[in-house]
Amino acid sequence: MSTDDTVEEAVEVLQQLGLKEYEAQCFVGLSRLSTGTAKQLSEITDVPRTRVYDAVRLLEAQGLVEVQHSSPQQYRAVPLDEATETLRDQYEARVDRLAKALEQADQVEPADEDSVQEVWSMSGTDAIANRSNQLISDATEEVVLVLGDESLLTAELIDSLNELESGIELLIGAVDESLEARIHDAVPNATTFLSGLDWLRNEAGTDENLAIGRLLLVDRSTILVSTIVPTTREEQAIFGGGFRNGLIVISRRLLAQGLLPQRDPHPE
Amino acid sequence: MSTDDTVEEAVEVLQQLGLKEYEAQCFVGLSRLSTGTAKQLSEITDVPRTRVYDAVRLLEAQGLVEVQHSSPQQYRAVPLDEATETLRDQYEARVDRLAKALEQADQVEPADEDSVQEVWSMSGTDAIANRSNQLISDATEEVVLVLGDESLLTAELIDSLNELESGIELLIGAVDESLEARIHDAVPNATTFLSGLDWLRNEAGTDENLAIGRLLLVDRSTILVSTIVPTTREEQAIFGGGFRNGLIVISRRLLAQGLLPQRDPHPE
DNA sequence: TATTTTGTGATTAACTGAGTGAAATAGATA
DNA sequence: TATCTATTTCACTCAGTTAATCACAAAATA
Numbered sequence: 001m002s003t004d005d006t007v008e009e010a011v012e013v014l015q016q017l018g019l020k021e022y023e024a025q026c027f028v029g030l031s032r033l034s035t036g037t038a039k040q041l042s043e044i045t046d047v048p049r050t051r052v053y054d055a056v057r058l059l060e061a062q063g064l065v066e067v068q069h070s071s072p073q074q075y076r077a078v079p080l081d082e083a084t085e086t087l088r089d090q091y092e093a094r095v096d097r098l099a100k101a102l103e104q105a106d107q108v109e110p111a112d113e114d115s116v117q118e119v120w121s122m123s124g125t126d127a128i129a130n131r132s133n134q135l136i137s138d139a140t141e142e143v144v145l146v147l148g149d150e151s152l153l154t155a156e157l158i159d160s161l162n163e164l165e166s167g168i169e170l171l172i173g174a175v176d177e178s179l180e181a182r183i184h185d186a187v188p189n190a191t192t193f194l195s196g197l198d199w200l201r202n203e204a205g206t207d208e209n210l211a212i213g214r215l216l217l218v219d220r221s222t223i224l225v226s227t228i229v230p231t232t233r234e235e236q237a238i239f240g241g242g243f244r245n246g247l248i249v250i251s252r253r254l255l256a257q258g259l260l261p262q263r264d265p266h267p268e
Numbered sequence: 269m270s271t272d273d274t275v276e277e278a279v280e281v282l283q284q285l286g287l288k289e290y291e292a293q294c295f296v297g298l299s300r301l302s303t304g305t306a307k308q309l310s311e312i313t314d315v316p317r318t319r320v321y322d323a324v325r326l327l328e329a330q331g332l333v334e335v336q337h338s339s340p341q342q343y344r345a346v347p348l349d350e351a352t353e354t355l356r357d358q359y360e361a362r363v364d365r366l367a368k369a370l371e372q373a374d375q376v377e378p379a380d381e382d383s384v385q386e387v388w389s390m391s392g393t394d395a396i397a398n399r400s401n402q403l404i405s406d407a408t409e410e411v412v413l414v415l416g417d418e419s420l421l422t423a424e425l426i427d428s429l430n431e432l433e434s435g436i437e438l439l440i441g442a443v444d445e446s447l448e449a450r451i452h453d454a455v456p457n458a459t460t461f462l463s464g465l466d467w468l469r470n471e472a473g474t475d476e477n478l479a480i481g482r483l484l485l486v487d488r489s490t491i492l493v494s495t496i497v498p499t500t501r502e503e504q505a506i507f508g509g510g511f512r513n514g515l516i517v518i519s520r521r522l523l524a525q526g527l528l529p530q531r532d533p534h535p536e
Numbered sequence: 537t538a539t540t541t542t543g544t545g546a547t548t549a550a551c552t553g554a555g556t557g558a559a560a561t562a563g564a565t566a
Numbered sequence: 567t568a569t570c571t572a573t574t575t576c577a578c579t580c581a582g583t584t585a586a587t588c589a590c591a592a593a594a595t596a
Binding site for chain 2: 010
């Protein structure tokens with residue numbers, strides 16, 4: 001990867017973290033310079049010289065650069081670890097404020113707990129992972145999990161699985177041997193198995209650009225299925241809650257199709 | 269505090285975290301609703317109904333809401349702890365990418381280590397605190413610290429101070445007795461003292477809207493002085509590095525003015 | 537003093553997001 | 567089935583923000 005690419009990436013990420021383009025470019029420029037003037041900065045970035053001053057001023061206000069008020073002014077980026085620490089502090093403070101505010105905001109409605117058969121969807125690997133872990137932690141009887149991609153076996157997931165009480169049945173499948181082996185090592189309490197997910201592929205039918213991500217069944221009353229768009233790595237999930245016996249149909253079907261290993265069915 | 273206020277604050281913080289106004293309002297609205305439709309949402313927020321759809325779609329893509337694709341569509345906010353966890357994951361991933369990219373980006377200049385007498389400035393309590401802690405950790409001989417505000421005595425600062433080797437002289441002053449007592453308890457190795465900062469106030473002279481924040485001297489070669497604008501709580505610091513003997517002048521002056529307690533001066 | 541460099545401010549252009557209404561779609565009602 | 571209503575999508579305007587350029591003042595250098 002060329003320097004230009006990494007610079008470009010750094011600028012992009014900084015913008016995602018809330019900086020303006022000029023600010024991001026100046027910060028990256030200064031990170032490559034031990035110390036620099038507005039002129040030098042404008043030469044190695046494509047920020048017009050006359051705008052460097054404003055950008056740096058804003059960066060200084062955010063605690064990301066230091067300024068030497070001489071003539072010409074000298075600028076210097078705060079060391080990377082200090083910068084990330086500062087950004088982290090800022091972030092933590094915000095999430096904190098958010099949590100406090102949302103907790104205080106009154107519920108506007110008592111919520112009608114109809115909880116009939118519902119299917120919800122959500123996106124984003126992080127969010128789906130968090131939800132999966134939550135569902136697993138809430139399990140009281142049985143967890144059935146199939147992973148379609150190595151990257152989904154995170155430390156948090158392993159923790160959630162290992163923290164389950166030993167009375168809870170734990171069945172974990174994988175798409176290939178190496179992943180199955182890793183799961184077997186990481187989660188000793190689990191019964192692991194190998195499952196080609198051909199059935200799901202066929203079921204999905206038309207669209208070949210979809211890879212199965214995870215499949216999760218908790219206590220026979222909740223199901224989560226996610227797919228991954230291979231090109232973008234974007235993960236999307238559908239999530240069923242509040243099932244009473246509708247899910248049974250699905251899980252039976254899975255069993256019938258040989259996706260899950262045969263075992264004694266629980267009585268309803 | 270009224271519900272409206274907390275809602276407003278939540279919306280504001282969410283925007284700082286990168287959401288658009290409509291997205292922020294919809295998320296807060298959904299957090300107050302167990303579940304809701306576009307219509308309900310538009311009623312309790314001031315997002316036009318026709319734009320709720322876009323906003324929710326974007327929120328779904330960020331993993332912050334779930335969607336039930338029925339008619340009418342039902343929306344539901346992800347639980348608060350899951351949401352903050354997801355936001356945190358996002359943030360960590362970004363900082364990670366940033367660090368990797370910046371480390372790879374080539375240095376453009378060898379850096380001329382002239383290190384003459386230089387005075388730099390920086391802003392923001394977080395950034396200044398991080399820098400102070402860093403400077404303290406780097407000390408090899410002596411740390412002199414004066415705190416002008418209770419809020420500056422953070423856990424991180426205490427850690428930095430206590431992690432110093434015992435051979436390093438550690439002198440800490442405070443503006444009032446209660447703060448001095450707290451420091452004395454928190455940092456047993458330190459010699460604490462009380463110092464009215466009248467000298468500095470007088471020196472600052474004209475501007476009465478400035479409160480002294482901290483004053484830090486490390487190894488007689490580095491100095492950091494910060495002030496706090498009482499109205500905005502904004503902290504600004506000037507920071508001198510690379511002093512050889514210029515600093516001696518300053519520290520002598522401080523000693524002469526009685527700011528610091530008298531003690532045996534080190535030989536140069 | 538003349539000339540270049542440095543810094544500030546004003547101005548314009550491009551873009552993004554908020555706000556509004558029309559059109560298409562789906563559901564319900566007669 | 568036809569009609570009407572509610573839901574959803576789409577296209578557009580307006581305003582505020584940010585990027586980009588220019589003109590000019592101040593400072594440093596020769």
